[in-house]
Amino acid sequence: MIIIISSPSKSSPSIAFDEESNTFKVEGISTLVNAVEFYDGAVKWIDEHQTSISATAGFHFHLPYFNSASMKGILMLMQRIKQGADNGKNWSIHWNVEDDDEFLLDAAESFEETLSFPIQIIRI
């Protein structure tokens, strides 16, 4: 079953958890004004369901464009994923990049450096 945590809009990504494939996906453009509030919803969902999320879950991000406010929100979500990993889960972060795009590669590098946590680049 796919659990929709947040439906997409023109300026916000979809956030969903696929129980079968054991993947958490954040997909779409993110040009939100209240981005921290938006991503905090996903953090709270993880807090509430952390025991039912598999120990080997993968967290996939595919965000073609995002503003700097969203960058802060995305980082907050990644920090929650890292916290899970620090507490014994084997959670991993996957960052989708199209065509070796500089903006997306730079962002992944910034996140990785800030988090001190590996981000796996998926070239699509």
Next chain:
Amino acid sequence: MIDNALRYYGKIDEGGIVDFVDLLSGVLYKNLGPRKDIRKMCSFAIELLDNGMRYSIDHRVSFTWTIERDKLTFELENQASASDAIRLQNHARELHDMDDVQRKQAFQEQINCDQLGAKGGAGLGLLQILRKGALSIDIKIHRQPDETFVCVSRIQTPLQKTEKP
């Protein structure tokens, strides 16, 4: 000689920014061909328009892009309160005075800061534009008779080719 230019005046919101980015990425692709930095250039426009959306008193902006020889220029004009206009100009000056190491440190501080600005921003937008290779950010503010300000934010970024392998 100007190769490509577009000017918009009117209301702006989150969805409007997405429309702009769709149009701009298409125009850049058509004019510059396939390259790895088109999203990066569009991200500069996103940050500028985001600032306009947050701080424009009447929710209207004038936004222009120009491709001329080896430079892409974005210019945003909006009406803002005195405090927002002066803060924006001071912030841009501070960022210009920083070297790369200081900008990197400022980025780490701001992205990890729990406090957001009064209107939701954390000052990251302009910092990201400069960190990611814009040549300059020029902010001019003009006091109006009603004590508001007109802010003109101008960003230039080089267009040297980075062809796909």
